[in-house]
Amino acid sequence: MKKSALVADWNTLMRTFIRPDDERTKATLIKYMEQIQFGLHDFLSEHVGITEEVSLKELSDNLSDTRISKNPEKKLADVITDLIEDIAPHAVNITSPYFVGHMTSAIPFFMIHLKTIVAALNQNVVKLETSKVCSVLEKQVLAKIHRMIYQRSESFYKKHVQNTNSTLGSFVECGTLANITALWVARNKLFPPKGNFTDVEHEGIQAAYHAHGVERCVVLVSRLGHYSLRKAGGLLGIGNQNIIPIDIDHNNRVDLKRLNDQMQEIDRDQGKTRILAIIGVAGATETGTIDPLRKIGEICKQRKIHFHVDAAWGGPTIMSEKYRHLFDGIEMADSITIDGHKQFYMPMGCGMVYFRDPHAMDVVAYHANYINRPGSVDLGIKSLSGSREASSLILDSALKIMGSRGYSLLYEHGIETAREFAEEINKRPLFEVITRPELNILTYRLCPNAKGMLSGRNSPKEIQINERLNEINRTVQRLQREAGNSFVSRTTLKILNGSNGINTVVLRCVIMNPMTNMMILREILDEQEDIYRRTFT
């Protein structure tokens, strides 16, 4: 029998906008939330795997209907059931402690409550008139994180926390947009008014270069810098070829000698090439390593170059008294990127950028007649984005629930587990650690019959062995992912240990889920050994 067709009508529609008065409807809505909270959660916990075996091809075939139905296709209850029963099983179970391949993990359940509050209030923090207290609260949270990093004086924060003319930072969607914002500000700072020239934001790159006698701007950053920096270079009109990758040292930090060499080469250009910024990476995406921030900071200070730190990953670890020292010098940064959805364990997507100078963002201010009037609290005045949700409310609440100590326990667990894991890897004859964990990220590889045997001199024989190892690691990673019980990611590094600067395929492990322990990590290695033996021997 055919189901009775749904029809769009005004009264049904109205009911979806009004808070239900009767207890029955109320109970139904609560039941839906319960289903979402526990149905999804039950599914995710019962389902040990990371992904289902359904192929991408099959999913694609099932999701190829491109027509919008005229009348409603489904009732809310059915949509929720579908999402829980048909969509969730094919999503990635990032909450699993066996999912250690990416910077995405389980989050505390209260984060979902907080996100729901943000959605229910549905404020738009682009302007005060659609957010009021949320804009004020956002300024407070920005000051809290700014203080956590920069630790400036009480009077500094008193002056700026609610100052409508200054800006300690900005919420954006992600680390990419935070990095873009930082370099946007740095670019504009580099080209102040000169003669008839007003500024680069107004007149463009061509006019700015011309007025300042510049032919090229470059950004210097470790080869391990995030790809979003190249994107920023392209977007901002300076060209992504001018994001210059600097070689790394044996600890996977930017090689300061190479950095200096590069700067000297630029100096020989007699001012035609200008350094827009030097970037320190504080938690490299692939290796978790941290550049020598104080030393880079000193170079930048001496030469008056914008110093940006990409701490999208590592930033929050500053809260740990035990590991804060790893970030020594970060307070010298002119700008800093930190992600909320990474180590603040917030839901997707929340990036932030902070500026030491509360007036740094003045060079990217925009106004309009209907919004962002000069002198107003409107947060949209200095912001890459326009409309956006009040993510700051989630962060503010999370800081209250966790305390810096609560967060620190998570970071300390991650770092210490990663160290123990590195030892376990090196103990096994089949594996070698490639990059040791400085934070909670490490890389390693299977190296059957080759452990410790590569001299780094890259003889033809060694290159051949390395190629073979790359093939093995690529295969094992793929087969493990496809088996669906655990997930470790892979990347290709040109590291200096073992194979000397040649492409080395490595397995990458990010330990941020507090449930991930040594027992689980040993199982993951066991599975990799097993896959290797079944496939290659």
Next chain:
Amino acid sequence: MKKSALVADWNTLMRTFIRPDDERTKATLIKYMEQIQFGLHDFLSEHVGITEEVSLKELSDNLSDTRISKNPEKKLADVITDLIEDIAPHAVNITSPYFVGHMTSAIPFFMIHLKTIVAALNQNVVKLETSKVCSVLEKQVLAKIHRMIYQRSESFYKKHVQNTNSTLGSFVECGTLANITALWVARNKLFPPKGNFTDVEHEGIQAAYHAHGVERCVVLVSRLGHYSLRKAGGLLGIGNQNIIPIDIDHNNRVDLKRLNDQMQEIDRDQGKTRILAIIGVAGATETGTIDPLRKIGEICKQRKIHFHVDAAWGGPTIMSEKYRHLFDGIEMADSITIDGHKQFYMPMGCGMVYFRDPHAMDVVAYHANYINRPGSVDLGIKSLSGSREASSLILDSALKIMGSRGYSLLYEHGIETAREFAEEINKRPLFEVITRPELNILTYRLCPNAKGMLSGRNSPKEIQINERLNEINRTVQRLQREAGNSFVSRTTLKILNGSNGINTVVLRCVIMNPMTNMMILREILDEQEDIYRRTFT
């Protein structure tokens, strides 16, 4: 008595990551969700007002604590209670049908359920490995909206819906980022390889201008274009002074004669100035008016200029069979901006950009070793943002629950109520409509003793009267906002009716809440009359 202090400890922390097994904890978590859903809702409905009387000063004073507590400050229950009792009352009650000032309004309650599902799944759609089905689903939704606008053939959508090499559009955080993405693509298209020059993304603006013998790029758009277009010009390095505002006609649409004049002036420049894009506005932020899209499209087609349509507001209205004709020619656009959190009634923040050519975004592709590998499904390859949540899941579900007919009922209600409201305004001696509603937005003003009396010749006397009216409207709008019972926004227009191109302060009304009816709108006018009489007579 002092409350017992909270301490961060590992076991408590762990419990926030695990799905509770005991019924009591489960019940507590459900109770919290109930509080969020109905506590907030109850508050918002009982509280007729838009904003509380608490001053910004007072809020700022209360939110000036910039220290992060070491140990937890509060339990989840207390944080939720605080948010409901202390924060929500000072947020803006955008769900009120008396809140008609901005493009933010009540949303159907199921949107909150859907947002909660997205948060609970917490997928990251930057790459397949952290999203799987959600990436596939996103491609399907993009194809649905693309088809809604462009109505290309069945075979076109079959070919592209799940094609990993082509891209019909992209989700971003907001309309601003959508407009930036569109102009980023247009900029890169404008400077193809030439001789040794590879492309502008790689080499930058300076090299691109040099290789192509260009000195300046401009974007032409009605004076009513969104301020984000200037931001895009600044960000992309072409200079925001080169976003050239074109005068409007008596219907608040771009004046085609002026547009042609501007283009002829550019032509006299013998190729040194290039038109990067012409933009059609489809639902101007201030007036809701729609540019003559087909005519602009024809100009662009003839001259091979990128045609972008900013339909952030109006876009979804295309689903209404009754009003689709207003967007005649939109399918000629090379790129289109549409916001999800506007007329798709989604929670903040969801913007989208669509491209007619499924390969248009190839010019902004980025790869890395650990992500976005060439040929993969990773949605981050062609995207301004990096990490982001699976908003597409909300839109897909909403389309199923509403059907295009359900959405259309909302648009038709808004447009028709706005028209009736315009009549009501003009009927009252104290008011005059300034811009008639083409969609569901209109502007008007109080014009005591001056209705229909301004000839538009701008004599000194008329300018003086206009100044006086501006002052009255500014004051009445502010006092009404402060009273907190209803909210109408204000902006300053240089319109051609009445006062001829001089600054005219107007009251602006956006009718998107289906609960907003004529009774409410009459009350709003009554209140404005009342405020005027109490203050000025």
